[in-house]
Amino acid sequence: MIDFARLQSKFTTLRSNKAFELFVVIVIISSALLVGAKTYELSPLAITLVVWLDRLITVFFLIEISIRFLGEENKKDFFKNPWNIFDTLIVTISLIPIDNTDMALVARLVRVFRVLRMVSVIPELRLLLNSLIKAMPQLGYVILLMFIIFYIYAAIGSTLFEDINPELWGDITISLLTLFRVMTFEDWTDVMYETMTVYKLSWIYYLTFIFFTAFAFLNMVIGIVVNVLDEEHAKVRKQAAIDAHEPTIADLQQQLEEIKLLLKQQTK
Known part of the structure; x- marks a missing residue:
């Protein structure tokens, strides 16, 4: 049987871990670099690599936001923070498969705004x-x-x-x-x-x-x-x-x- 209290304690410890926060910042910077890379003319291999890296980053953001949500003692308090709402909205829109539709421009713009997640991660910002x-x-x-x-x-x-x-x-x-x-x-x-x-x-x-x-x-x-x-x-x-x-x-x-x-x- 899963001990939810113990699991929540681990998630709380993980999300406040400095190394984990640093890794999240590195991923956000990598996401910004990928957005910049898409503005250049790339080879088919490079385009495929960028697409897969972008998908991995999206999955990581989903896992990271889930850890932060599960680590919250009172789940309702999680959405009282405007930055948590912003992060959840950005991650949710990033999961919508609209790259090959007329909304592809919206998808790219949303990925640009993922850079703002650095503000929600770094307390000083x-x-x-x-x-x-x-x-x-x-x-x-x-x-x-x-x-x-x-x-x-x-x-x-x-x-x-x-x-x-x-x-x-x-x-x-x-x-x-x-x-x-x-x-x-x-x-x-x-x-x-x-x-x-x-x-x-x-x-x-x-x-x-x-x-x-x-x-x-x-x-x-x-x-x-x-x-x-x-x-x-x-x-x-x-x-x-x-x-x-x-x-x-x-x-x-x-x-x-x-x-x-x-x-x-x-x-x-």
Whole structure:
């Protein structure tokens, strides 16, 4: 008779094993290399080899996701993790035999997304992505303010420089693209010198725009992301201390207050 509790314990130990995680990462990288290999012209033998390797990788992913599912104590909790849902969906679609049908393009695209499984396997990558997602509400206001600055400068540029170069300043949408080129420093001096032949002080327009966008707003974005990342790291350290039953600063402060209270009672 199968001892399911013992089997589950083995699966739990296996999925948290560093060597197993490293092997999964190697397989994911191999899967990405196979996707890249299919973009080249290959010999019939190489194509056959790539197809069989892709099938082996798909089978491995099925086994790996099964181990992770069976190693979960509460099976319902497994699907509460969005990354587990993503992994299961990618593996399930990869099993559908649609390579020789009209959906072959979809099958290839799904195999490209298998590279994202590296994020679900490596905790540090999950932390970075989660921090970026949690920073989005704050970044939204920065992006909105940046768009306002873009729009104002695009309207000014279209009004002043349209006659100089309609291809760059013909309307506000083209002006927005031109300003994006200026912000990314893609030959922006050529654009500036062209307008300076008519408006000698137009350099003020470009330098102020670059200051607001490339310097000020970019640093704001970096600051927000770094701040959220620090908060996530603090949460991870706190949770690790709780899991290890190590006292946190709050616990030590509480214990110190209890000692002070006890000493006061004894002196009385």
